[in-house]
Amino acid sequence: MTLNLIESVNSILSEVEDKSNKPIEFIEKEDLKTYAVVKIARSSMPAHLIFYKKDHAELINHLIAHECGHILRTFGVPEAKRLIPMSYKDNRDRVIKDISKDLKKLSSVVPAQKVDQLVDFWHRGIVQQITSYPPDISIEKWIYDSYPELRPYQLESIEKQKESSIEVLSNEVKMMVPRKIYNANNLMNYAFFNILGEHIGVDLVKPYNRTPYVKKGKKLVSLTKKEFVNTYEGDIEMTNHWAKFLNISGWFEWTSFENIPDNYLTSV
Numbered sequence: 001m002t003l004n005l006i007e008s009v010n011s012i013l014s015e016v017e018d019k020s021n022k023p024i025e026f027i028e029k030e031d032l033k034t035y036a037v038v039k040i041a042r043s044s045m046p047a048h049l050i051f052y053k054k055d056h057a058e059l060i061n062h063l064i065a066h067e068c069g070h071i072l073r074t075f076g077v078p079e080a081k082r083l084i085p086m087s088y089k090d091n092r093d094r095v096i097k098d099i100s101k102d103l104k105k106l107s108s109v110v111p112a113q114k115v116d117q118l119v120d121f122w123h124r125g126i127v128q129q130i131t132s133y134p135p136d137i138s139i140e141k142w143i144y145d146s147y148p149e150l151r152p153y154q155l156e157s158i159e160k161q162k163e164s165s166i167e168v169l170s171n172e173v174k175m176m177v178p179r180k181i182y183n184a185n186n187l188m189n190y191a192f193f194n195i196l197g198e199h200i201g202v203d204l205v206k207p208y209n210r211t212p213y214v215k216k217g218k219k220l221v222s223l224t225k226k227e228f229v230n231t232y233e234g235d236i237e238m239t240n241h242w243a244k245f246l247n248i249s250g251w252f253e254w255t256s257f258e259n260i261p262d263n264y265l266t267s268v
Contacts, residue, residue: 003052008147009061012068016048020075023047028054035060038067039265040074042258049265059160062143062153069139074257077232082257085131085239087123094250095123102178122181127252129185133192134238138230144200151200158196158204165189166207183213184246190217191224191242220245 003026005013017023025047029037035056039049048071050064074082096103096119107115140158143150167173168185177185190205190213197204208214220242227241228234236254243249261267 003056003060005064006061006149008149009065009068012065012072012147016068016071016075019072020048025049027051030054034063036063036067038064038071040071042260042264043079044258045265059153059157062150062157065143065147065150065154066136066139066157069142070135073135073139073232073235079257081233083236083254084257084260085127085252086255086259087127087252091251091253092119092123095119098248098251099178099180102180106176106178122177123251126181126184126248129188130242130246130248131239131252133188134224134242135232135235137192137195137224138235140196141199155200155202158200162193162204162207165193169207169211180248184248186211186213187217187220187246188242190214191220194218194221195224 013024020041022041023046027049029051030053032051032053036050036052039045039051041048050067052060052064099119099122103115103119106118110118140154143154166189168177168182168189174182186208190208190211193204193208194217205214205217208217223241223245224238227238229237240249243251
């Protein structure tokens with residue numbers, strides 16, 4: 001391993017190996033879209049895999065700590081209770097039905113094949129967002145409270161994530177993305193940065209103050225705080241609460257943690 005990680009991260013890595021009974025294998029990979037990606041080991045896998053770029057910033061300390069947080073939460077419950085989100089044809093059909101009016105307009109200016117690709121892109125993105133944000137909130141709180149040494153990297157990482165998220169507020173994006181998807185994305189972003197910013201003492205929602213997402217976003221924040229249970233099972237329940245709130249419950253399903261796509265190990 002050529003990574004020079006700070007003491008706190010090495011401590012978290014040791015905890016992952018102890019609690020999951022799986023070692024961690026580091027794999028250098030230059031075509032990653034971020035500095036590091038973690039593949040959580042299934043029963044058939046001998047180790048958790050952490051892919052990383054050879055040239056990386058110190059921000060990688062926070063990224064690895066965060067992904068290790070997901071591993072610890074996953075292995076904190078019995079195997080039978082470990083679930084992951086999946087989307088099938090019925091779920092995709094529901095998405096198409098829910099955004100049909102916007103797709104009809106888009107189809108008049110965009111080739112059908114391109115529209116299909118966009119639907120898949122939007123669908124994957126929303127499912128990833130809604131199933132990631134509830135546990136992400138808990139993991140970031142855990143990092144902030146338990147590992148002060150990581151806070152500078154954490155804040156920089158969150159700021160980068162926020163800057164990327166507020167780009168979605170642009171009129172260019174609004175004109176291209178179906179309203180239901182566009183609104184759900186921004187409401188989740190508002191709730192995520194509101195709750196997290198309050199915990200770490202930083203105003204992360206200022207860019208949203210003059211948008212229409214504040215009023216309903218605060219309702220999602222209130223719901224999240226009221227129903228919050230800091231466990232893996234709580235993550236799933238909170239995701240379901242968010243999906244109901246955003247009226248996208250039929251866009252994905254929960255399946256066994258072991259029921260992973262064939263390309264799980266290669267799609268990074």
